[in-house]
Amino acid sequence: MQVVIEQIINGLTIGSFYALIALGYSMVYGILKLINFAHGDFFTLGSYVGYTVLVFASAALTAYFGIWGMIAIAMLVAAISVALVGLIVERMAYRPIYASGRLPAVVSALGASIVIQNSIMIIWGPRYQAYPAALIPNIPLQILGFNISLLQLLILVMSFILMLSLYYVIQKTTFGAAIRATALDRDTAALMGINFNKVILFIFILGPALGAITGVMVGMYYRQISFTMGWNYGLKAFTATILGGIGNLPGAMLGGLILGTLEMLGGAYISSAWKDVFVFLILILVLIFRPTGILGEKIAEKV
Amino acid sequence: MNSNDRYVVLETCDITKRFGGLTAVSSFSFQVKKGDINSLIGPNGAGKTTVFNVITGIYRPQEGQVIFNGSNIEGLKPHQIVAKGIARTFQNIRLFPNMTCLENIMAGQHCRARSGLWSSVFRTKRQRAEEKQIHEVAETRLKQVGLSRYSNELAKNIAYGNQRMLEIGRALASNPHLLVLDEPSSGLNDAETRDLIGFLKDLRHEDLTILIIEHDMNVVMGISDWVTVMDEGAKIAEGPPETVYNNPQVIEAYLGKEEYEDDF
Amino acid sequence: MNDEIKNRLNTLGGRRFWLSLVLIGFAVYPFLMSDYFIDVAFFFGIYALLGLSLNVVLGEVGLFDLGHAGFYAIGAYTTAILNTTLGIPVLMLLPLSAFTAGFFAYLVCSPIIHLKGDYFLLVTIGMGEIVRLALLNNPFGITGGPNGVFGIDYPSLGFMDIDTSLKFYFFIWIVVGLCILGLMSLQHSRVGRAWNCIREDEIAAEANGIDVRSFKLLAFVIGAALAGVAGNIYASKLMIVSPESFSFMESCMMFSIVLIGGMGSVPGVLIGAAAISLFPEIFRPMAQYRMLFFGAAMILMMIFRPGGIWPRKRGAIQKGQALKGIKKPLLPGELPGA
Numbered sequence: 001m002q003v004v005i006e007q008i009i010n011g012l013t014i015g016s017f018y019a020l021i022a023l024g025y026s027m028v029y030g031i032l033k034l035i036n037f038a039h040g041d042f043f044t045l046g047s048y049v050g051y052t053v054l055v056f057a058s059a060a061l062t063a064y065f066g067i068w069g070m071i072a073i074a075m076l077v078a079a080i081s082v083a084l085v086g087l088i089v090e091r092m093a094y095r096p097i098y099a100s101g102r103l104p105a106v107v108s109a110l111g112a113s114i115v116i117q118n119s120i121m122i123i124w125g126p127r128y129q130a131y132p133a134a135l136i137p138n139i140p141l142q143i144l145g146f147n148i149s150l151l152q153l154l155i156l157v158m159s160f161i162l163m164l165s166l167y168y169v170i171q172k173t174t175f176g177a178a179i180r181a182t183a184l185d186r187d188t189a190a191l192m193g194i195n196f197n198k199v200i201l202f203i204f205i206l207g208p209a210l211g212a213i214t215g216v217m218v219g220m221y222y223r224q225i226s227f228t229m230g231w232n233y234g235l236k237a238f239t240a241t242i243l244g245g246i247g248n249l250p251g252a253m254l255g256g257l258i259l260g261t262l263e264m265l266g267g268a269y270i271s272s273a274w275k276d277v278f279v280f281l282i283l284i285l286v287l288i289f290r291p292t293g294i295l296g297e298k299i300a301e302k303v
Numbered sequence: 304m305n306s307n308d309r310y311v312v313l314e315t316c317d318i319t320k321r322f323g324g325l326t327a328v329s330s331f332s333f334q335v336k337k338g339d340i341n342s343l344i345g346p347n348g349a350g351k352t353t354v355f356n357v358i359t360g361i362y363r364p365q366e367g368q369v370i371f372n373g374s375n376i377e378g379l380k381p382h383q384i385v386a387k388g389i390a391r392t393f394q395n396i397r398l399f400p401n402m403t404c405l406e407n408i409m410a411g412q413h414c415r416a417r418s419g420l421w422s423s424v425f426r427t428k429r430q431r432a433e434e435k436q437i438h439e440v441a442e443t444r445l446k447q448v449g450l451s452r453y454s455n456e457l458a459k460n461i462a463y464g465n466q467r468m469l470e471i472g473r474a475l476a477s478n479p480h481l482l483v484l485d486e487p488s489s490g491l492n493d494a495e496t497r498d499l500i501g502f503l504k505d506l507r508h509e510d511l512t513i514l515i516i517e518h519d520m521n522v523v524m525g526i527s528d529w530v531t532v533m534d535e536g537a538k539i540a541e542g543p544p545e546t547v548y549n550n551p552q553v554i555e556a557y558l559g560k561e562e563y564e565d566d567f
Numbered sequence: 568m569n570d571e572i573k574n575r576l577n578t579l580g581g582r583r584f585w586l587s588l589v590l591i592g593f594a595v596y597p598f599l600m601s602d603y604f605i606d607v608a609f610f611f612g613i614y615a616l617l618g619l620s621l622n623v624v625l626g627e628v629g630l631f632d633l634g635h636a637g638f639y640a641i642g643a644y645t646t647a648i649l650n651t652t653l654g655i656p657v658l659m660l661l662p663l664s665a666f667t668a669g670f671f672a673y674l675v676c677s678p679i680i681h682l683k684g685d686y687f688l689l690v691t692i693g694m695g696e697i698v699r700l701a702l703l704n705n706p707f708g709i710t711g712g713p714n715g716v717f718g719i720d721y722p723s724l725g726f727m728d729i730d731t732s733l734k735f736y737f738f739i740w741i742v743v744g745l746c747i748l749g750l751m752s753l754q755h756s757r758v759g760r761a762w763n764c765i766r767e768d769e770i771a772a773e774a775n776g777i778d779v780r781s782f783k784l785l786a787f788v789i790g791a792a793l794a795g796v797a798g799n800i801y802a803s804k805l806m807i808v809s810p811e812s813f814s815f816m817e818s819c820m821m822f823s824i825v826l827i828g829g830m831g832s833v834p835g836v837l838i839g840a841a842a843i844s845l846f847p848e849i850f851r852p853m854a855q856y857r858m859l860f861f862g863a864a865m866i867l868m869m870i871f872r873p874g875g876i877w878p879r880k881r882g883a884i885q886k887g888q889a890l891k892g893i894k895k896p897l898l899p900g901e902l903p904g905a
Contacts, residue, residue, distance in 0.1 A: 035685060093866045100873035102684065106631070107826045110819050111865030118859040231815065235692065242689060273704045280693035280700075287690050288678050359774060385776030393774075399767035402760075403881050410764045414776030416757050420785065423756035424749045434756065457881065477776055 005146055007268050008261055013152050013221065015260020016159035020214040021237035022244070022252040023166060024207030030183035030247030031203055033102065037109040038089055039211060040234020041116035044227060045085060046078040046212020047219045048124050053077050054132055054219075067136070075216045079209035085116070086208030090200065113231075120227040128226050131219040155217050162210065163253050170249050179203070183247055232276075236263075239283040245293030254294060310337040311370075312481055312512045313358065313389075318367030318377075320353050327353040328364070329536040335481065335529075340503065340513045342523045342544075345533035346556055351516045352394060354533070355485055358514075359391045360384040372480065386414040390479035392470045394486045394516075400459035404450055404469055407458050408441040411476030441476060448472035448502070464495040468502075475506075482506070484515045488522050500525050524548065532556065597736050605732040607848055609804065612739035613797055614840035618824035619746050619833070620793030625822065626831035627759065628786040629766030631688035634695025635821050638668040638791035640702060640813035642798025647716035647808045648709055657803045658722040661796060668795025669788040676787045680780060683769075695818050702810040715809025722803050735804050742800065746793060747833055754833075762786055763831070827868050829875025838876050 021043055028036040053061075053074040061070040093112040097105050139150040170176035181189040182199045190196055218233070219225050240259045244251025262282065267275035286293065313335040320328040328350040335341045343351050356362040358369055360381040369377045376384055390411075399407050416437055422430040445451050448468040453461050458469060467487060474482055487503075488496045496519065503513060503526050517523045523530060523544065530547040532540040534556040540547055547553055597605045617639060624632045642664040649655045649663070679690045705712035721730040722738070729738050753759040761782045764772040773779045802808045820843050828839030846864065850857035868876075 029685075033685070035688070096870040097873065100869070103631070103826055103830070104869040104873040106633075106688070107823055108866045108869040110823065111862040111869070114862030114865070115859055118856075118862065122855055122859065235696070235815075238689065239693070242686075246685075274700070277697050277700050277704075280697045283693040284679070284690050284697075287682060287686050291682065291686050361770070361774070380778075381773040382776045382778045385774065390776075391774055393771070397768050397771035397774075399764050399771065401767055401881070402763055406760060406763075406881070410760050410772075410777070411775055413757060413761055413764075418757045420753075420758055420789070423753050423758045426752050426756075430756065437757070455881075473775065 002146065004265075006148075007264050009146065009148055009152065009156075011261030011264030012257055013155055013260070014264060015240075015257035016156060016163075017214050017218055017221075017233065017256070018237045018240045018260050019253045019256025020159055020162060020210050021233055022240040022256045023163070023249060024203075024211050025234075025238050026241045026244075026247055026249055026252040027179075027203040027207050029241065030249075031179070031186075031199060032094070032098070032105075034094065034105050035109065035238070036094075036207075037106070037234070038093075038112040038116055039207065040230035040232075040237070041113050041120070042082050042086055042208040042230070043211040043215045043218075043233055044225070044230035045116060045120060045215070046082045046208075047215030047225045047229075048120055048129070048227075049078040049081050049212065050074040050216030050219055051124075051129055051131055051225060058132065071136070071216075071220075075213050078212040078216050082212035082215075083205040083209040086204045087201070089116070090204040117227055117230065124227065126227065128224050131223045131225065133223065136220065151221060155221060158217070162213065166206070166210070167250060167253075175202070236279055239279055241293075242283060243286050243293055245295040248293065248295050251293050251295035258294075311335070312337045312372060313514065314370040315354070315358065316368045316370065318354070318357055318364040318369065320350075320357055320362055320364045326536055328357065330367070331533070331536065331538055332367075333531050333538055333541065335512060335514050337512055338507065338510075339528040340507070340515065340526050341529045341531065342527040343514065343516050343531050343533060344518070344523055345539075348535075349533040349556075350536040351533055352485060353536075355391065355483055355514075355516060358384075359389060359483060382414065385477055385479075388478075388480035389483060390474035390477045390481075391483040392467075392474050392485055392487060394489065396463075396466050396470050398458040398466055398470055398473070401457060403455050404458055404461065405438075405441050405445060405454045407469055407473050408444050408476045409437050411444075411473035412437050412440060412478075414477055444472045444476050447475070464491050467491060467495075467499075471502075480512060482511055482513045484513065486516050486518060488517060488519045496522060520548075593740060597733050602732045605736050607844065609732065609736050609739055611841055611844040612736070612743050613801055614820070614824060614844045615743050615837055616739065616746060616797040616800075617794060617821050618828065618836040618840045618843075619743070619750060620790045620797065621821045622790075622825050622831065622833075622836045623750065623762075623786050623793070624790035625825050626829075626836070627754075627762040627766065628783055629830075630783060630787065631684060632691045632787075632790070633688050633815075633818050633822055634691035634693070634698075635790070635794055636813040636815070636817035637691075637695035637698035638672055638794040639798045639801070639817065640698050640808075640810070641671050641791075642668045642795025643802040643808045643813070644702060644710060644716065644798070645795070646799040646802040647719050650719050650802075651716055652709075656723055657720050657799065658724065661722075661799045664799040665792040665795040668798065669792035672787050672791030673784060676784060680783050680787065692815065692818075695813075695815060699810050699813055699815075702813070711809075713810060715807055717807035719802050719806045719808070721806075722800075729803075735800075739800055742796065751833060754831075758782070758785070766831075823865055825875075827865070827875060829878035832875065832877050832879035835875050835877035835879065842876075 021039065024039045024042070025036060028034055028039065054070065058070060061073055065073060089112050093108050094105065097108050136151045136154065141148050141150060141153060170179060178189065178194045179199050179202065181192065182194055182196060186196065236259060237256065240255035241252045242255070243259055244253070244255025259279065259282065263275050263279055266278040270278070311334045314333070316332055317330045318328055318332075319326065319330055331350070331354060343354065345351055353362065357364045360376070360379055360383070363378065367377070368375050371387060371389060376387060379387070399410060402410070416433050418430040418433050442451070442454070445454060448471060450461070450465055450469055450472065453465065458466065461469065467490070471484065471487065488499055491499060500522055506513065527544045530541065530544050531538060532547060532550070532553050539556060540550045540553050542550075596608060600608070617635070621632060621635045624630050624635070645664045645667045646657060646660045649660055650657050675694055679687065682690060702710045703713055710716065721728045723729070729735055761772070761777045764775065764777055765779055765782060769779055801812075824839035824843050825836060826839070827842055828837070829835030846861055847857050850860055853860075
């Protein structure tokens with residue numbers, strides 16, 4: 001039992017990565033009905049930016065701000081720079097295409113993904129990069145008798161705070177209501193005086209920023225990053241989005257956590273080599289039996 | 304004109320269709336007799352389009368049967384129902400926008416042709432003959448609806464009124480026994496509506512029965528042999544147009560109860 | 568200028584002229600080029616075949632399939648495994664590869680064929696990934712894991728083996744040519760029309776008597792089978808297959824071929840395939856930047872030509888074809904039999 005629960009904690013850690021990335025997918029899909037294939041690469045980019053800050057500015061930053069301050073700064077720099085890239089991508093690759101329909105947007109998103117991925121490769125090189133070791137002291141903690149590392153705890157707490165604040169913004173604020181309204185019916189929302197461009201601006205700042213912060217956390221957790229990793233995380237995060245109900249933000253968070261846990265348990269107790277296969281099987285089964293996801297509502301097609 | 308012993312083409316027996324908690328159609332029964340133009344009227348939200356969607360197999364009713372030419376077609380898929388001989392149009396025109404007008408009508412004959420994959424790949428003699436026939440029938444139908452000159456025009460590029468006619472032409476192309484039209488005059492101007500009435504009257508020569516949802520009372524009174532009135536998912540009246548027109552219940556449904564009471 | 572070319576292409580004589588020019592070009596090309604460029608043209612052919620196969624699904628029926636590399640992989644691995652273990656000749660495995668890929672498509676797509684748009688897209692991505700991961704995990708020790716299967720024979724026609732770049736070039740392009748003929752026939756048939764109707768409006772198609780489910784499945788099976796054929800030829804050319812050749816990127820390439828060329832357009836697919844396979848060659852000197860340019864080109868393409876380079880033109884050409892059976896020239900507005 002002890003081991004199972006520890007596996008679940010590991011699963012929740014990965015799950016919170018998926019959940020944070022999934023939020024970015026879900027927001028963009030909710031508003032634009034576009035699968036933003038570049039989102040996984042925003043995550044990678046964030047990871048690399050964080051890596052650069054931590055490796056090259058560590059001495060100076062640690063001296064002034066201490067180790068926690070340095071990590072916070074790395075995350076902040078990653079979030080801001082990737083948000084900027086997100087805005088540029090939206091402006092250059094998506095905005096000119098909204099009017100042309102869904103399929104050109106899919107190709108353009110794939111193109112954007114290729115561009116970002118290869119830019120990362122050109123800037124940082126094609127090899128794996130390693131995050132500095134022991135950034136956060138690897139203190140094993142005992143909570144209620146279960147082993148959990150300090151880093152894990154930190155990741156879980158931080159993801160929880162991030163998700164909660166996003167949830168608050170979306171569900172409780174006026175601007176959040178505007179976003180939800182736009183997701184439901186863009187034209188009517190526009191008639192109610194909601195500025196569509198502002199909504200887009202918001203989702204293309206927040207989504208990539210969340211992705212970037214996740215990237216830094218993944219870097220610290222696994223220590224090894226590669227320029228192609230965004231694709232795998234992206235696809236899993238999207239599976240999480242589907243699992244929770246596409247366009248539904250609480251669903252995306254829940255989906256991420258469930259997916260991470262299932263993946264970890266499947267890997268531990270069935271077969272670790274086939275664990276990614278489980279993930280995609282889950283994706284397919286959900287789409288067959290409950291295409292609206294766990295929290296999604298059924299929408300009948302109007303004839 | 305409407306005697307009781309004539310052949311019943313279509314009959315619905317107590318069909319009920321619910322969407323979640325909402326009952327769109329409750330225990331609705333009516334008959335359509337051969338050769339008639341039968342109008343289904345009623346205020347907005349009365350459930351007319353739902354009845355159409357049940358008849359054409361797009362919705363499955365929770366209860367009841369749909370009898371067409373003596374056999375129960377409830378539960379068949381829409382394409383099987385077309386093959387049985389019911390063709391329809393939609394309230395909000397649904398053409399194949401990026402195909403030419405001619406192709407739209409050729410597509411309407413799909414269920415009357417048989418060529419499959421291999422005969423099409425190898426262009427067998429039979430397939431070519433069939434294709435030629437489809438093409439000729441399509442041109443005739445296109446002429447019938449008055450759109451010959453738009454033959455090679457994409458369906459999305461022709462005027463709205465023409466699109467309505469094209470959709471009717473496409474439905475006719477399947478050689479139906481029963482033509483089901485969902486508000487064919489909506490969005491048409493007066494001249495186009497007059498043309499439509501004339502066109503529908505002409506169709507009587509084709510051994511065709513027509514069931515029509517219509518809002519425009521001029522159209523209903525002008526062409527119907529029989530009118531069925533629905534309100535809140537149920538049938539409230541039926542009969543020849545004049546009778547129905549003066550039925551107090553119908554007036555109530557259309558004008559609202561208070562006004563009706565004020566009249567007394 | 569552009570219109571002038573189009574007009575010339577649309578007149579029958581003009582079309583014949585250009586078509587023969589292209590055919591002669593294809594026939595002469597390998598004799599003027601080094602083996603390297605013959606191979607480049609061979610891969611152009613493979614991509615053309617893959618593009619045509621996906622075009623049936625994506626272009627004609629409008630099903631968003633981003634896992635097509637899975638079927639390509641199944642064709643290639645069927646050939647590789649059966650050839651290396653049982654020694655069945657590669658050419659005999661060509662129909663079998665097509666059948667296996669098609670049958671697999673039928674099995675996996677039956678339960679999901681009703682899904683719409685993006686949902687379908689995601690399921691196909693998942694399916695393609697499952698195939699790739701399964702190959703990587705070496706089930707029953709038959710796929711060789713990450714190393715793949717090697718030592719696949721050349722195809723043998725009986726009197727000669729297809730063993731040089733030149734022969735492979737002609738082999739693939741003859742297959743592509745046959746596919747083009749078949750698919751063009753389908754486009755102007757009841758089947759092709761039904762496919763297009765489904766793409767345009769599924770509900771209207773069903774209400775017009777088209778069995779939407781069966782015709783979607785048919786398209787999917789044919790698309791998969793053609794990808795299986797491409798897999799067979801690819802395996803025998805390279806003599807080795809490994810999972811990395813069938814990644815998601817490969818599916819993206821096929822998707823891009825169809826959209827860059829123009830949905831449902833055969834010449835469009837050929838142009839798209841040329842763009843995808845020749846682009847990296849042209850930019851080879853800038854090795855590490857070429858994928859960057861490639862991605863940028865995809866975006867630019869969609870911004871400036873969202874319908875593709877050569878979208879299918881409907882109408883005028885078809886008339887010439889369909890009216891062949893009618894002898895008397897018709898006056899404008901006059902109809903046969905009227």
